[in-house]
Amino acid sequence: MTDYPALHGPSRPGWRCIACDAPWPCPTRKHQLRELCQGNLPALVRYLSAYLSDAQQEISDATTADLTDRFLGWCARPPDPTAVQEHPPTQQLKTVAPAATQTPPEGRTT
Template sequence: MKALTDRHDPARPEWTCTATEHPWPCTVARTALLAQFANDRRGLILHLGARLADAIDDFAAQTHGDVPPGLTDRFMGWVPELPEEPAEREGACASLRGPRKSIRAGDRAEAAALQKF
């Protein structure tokens, strides 16, 4: 048995919590991460995504390519979603529609130019 600490960090390569020996991130680690990244949800997702990639590499190396089921959900599934404002949704869709038209027109012009050759 390894020595437990007060820190809830991941113990690699098995990815258990150094304080509780539960799968990392444990409940305390999740709470601490939410507090640490309280105003930076994207930063939290990037941080957890990097840890997930490390965990996949570690597990794959230990098990000849096998990764535990539910690993992505364990690392990412608990991150709360941000409420989306209706105006933001409409704005995002409108901004996607605008450039798409100009891209299509550009594609047609490029295709016409290529047919000349």
Template structure:
């Protein structure tokens, strides 16, 4: 299990305190899951984060959660 898990409701990394998924967690996720499952998982995270952080601009959250996927 990773040490770079999200702390809710602000979705910050519990280890480096950067916005989750942080750079380290992104690299881990790319190595752990196939692209389709990863996109699905991060889309679910995006929906949850949108509910938790309703004040955040949707495009910022989209880039943060799925905009970095290859």
């Protein structure tokens, strides 16, 4: 599984997104994880369960039910339309050169 750059990873022990400061997993990371798992819900839940276990030990002011919903509850729900993919998975961001301005040959018009 190719992962995205870790721009939307968790800041620990507070478990907020290092890029957007939303509670982690943030909407962007959820979108990325859905794409990475390609509909494989068991793989997504397994992946996030490891984070949930750590978060339960590090976030003292949240209930187990709240953390479970935050980390796993969204997995089977429809995607969040506000989530934005900022970067493609672990590929270099490519810049596209602007198209050259072409002038028609003499005597021709476009």
